[in-house]
Amino acid sequence: MTLVAEHTSAPPLLSVIVPSHNVWPWISETMQTILGQDLRDLEVIVVDDHSTDGTREILAGFQSRDERVAVIDATEFGGAAARNLGLQHASGRYLAFCDADDLVPRGAYHALVNSLEASGSEIAFGDFLKFSPTATWRPTSGWPAFAQPRVGFTLIEQPSIIRGRAVWNKVFRRDFWERVDIRFPESARSNDIVPMLTSYLAAQSFDLVDEIVYLYRERPGGSSMTSRARSSVSLRAYLEQELSCAELVAGQGDHGVSSVFAGVFREADGWKHLAEHLSAPERESDDDLEIGRLLDEIIRRCLVSGSIGSAACGAPCSHSHAAATSPARRSSSW
Structure with missing residues (x-):
């Protein structure tokens, strides 16, 4: 089911910002899951952070085949700068973020945007899974806020939402994001935990949808976040x-x-x-x-x-x- 018709000249409903750096084994699958969403009224802003492994060429192919894709070459180094640059180009009513090696299940953005459209909340959360070559697990299984779907709740009512401070399993109202003036700090590690906590403290209400909206890939080897x-x-x-x-x-x-x-x-x-x-x-x-x-x-x-x-x-x-x-x-x- 399509939420709305694909946009042409009008601003899109959703902007998805994807920072990328040397992710050629995974970027095609990531892009396919984003572009295959049943919410088609979206723009995908990929900011490539000086990739040298063929990632940029793969992205050029997606851009040539789908007008919803915009590929921007980063002027600075680092994931935070890439996300901030993507934000400067975003024109959607709502914002989402995706890492360039992860997956977005079909229906995820539909569920999150629909919830915000109906409730008026500033941020919608969804559940997520993590997976590796040998296992899949649900980190939220012990988080009280994720025990059931919720609409219009507050941080005081469900403080356990701060257990999840990654940016990628959420959709935000762009006017809220800009009003709070949220930016990602350039840091070698965990550059989303301060922006996310800032958004939680500023928001008046949140939604939590029932769907799994994100699949996070744990990558083995020296390139993984765990190794670094x-x-x-x-x-x-x-x-x-x-x-x-x-x-x-x-x-x-x-x-x-x-x-x-x-x-x-x-x-x-x-x-x-x-x-x-x-x-x-x-x-x-x-x-x-x-x-x-x-x-x-x-x-x-x-x-x-x-x-x-x-x-x-x-x-x-x-x-x-x-x-x-x-x-x-x-x-x-x-």
Whole structure:
């Protein structure tokens, strides 16, 4: 079923922004899933970040065959700059983002846009799966907000939505995005967690549709995000972004939101990044002092917001440097 007719000169209903860099094995499948959506009134803005592996040539083929595709060559380096450049060219009423190696199930954008059209909310979420060559799993299975479809709910009512801070399983109203003036910071790691948290804190209401709207590909080998996360530079970049998130949450002042954020950092995202770094066979230790300082600052922000009790944190946060330097020990701060 087609939601609306394919656009010609009028602005499209949806702009899909796709940053790409050296993804030739996957980009064709990604583009096919986007262009094969039953919501056909969309534009696909692909910003190619200096690919050297044939990705750009594949994209040129899609652009020549489908007028909805626009391929733009990045002027700067990095995924954040590519997304920001794509945003400058977006003309749709709604915004979506897709990574250039992932998949969008048929009907995903139809469901998300239809929900926003009906409800007037600023952001629509959908469920997602992650897959590798050997497994498929649902990260949201333990997130209360994803237990059932919802329309017009608030962050205070369902604070567990902040457990998901990736940009790709959502559709946003473009006027909301521009009003809040959201931009992606250039960071070696996790450049969407601050923009997403900013959008959550600014939105008046959210929808959660019942459909699986995104399939995230876990890529094996040195090009994967997991592999890059093992470097100290990557860990520092992640922690700097997480510190900005902690400051935003502390400023928001809601205990429920603060508690969920602290749990995500302490038990999931933060611990995962630190554990990956500590388990690296040839771990870089030059940045351990700075990593320890960032850990302390994040935990202090959580203390200020009341989301981690002082007994849990230590006296005060005294073990975070140990966590950054000892792979065998998980700090009591966590």
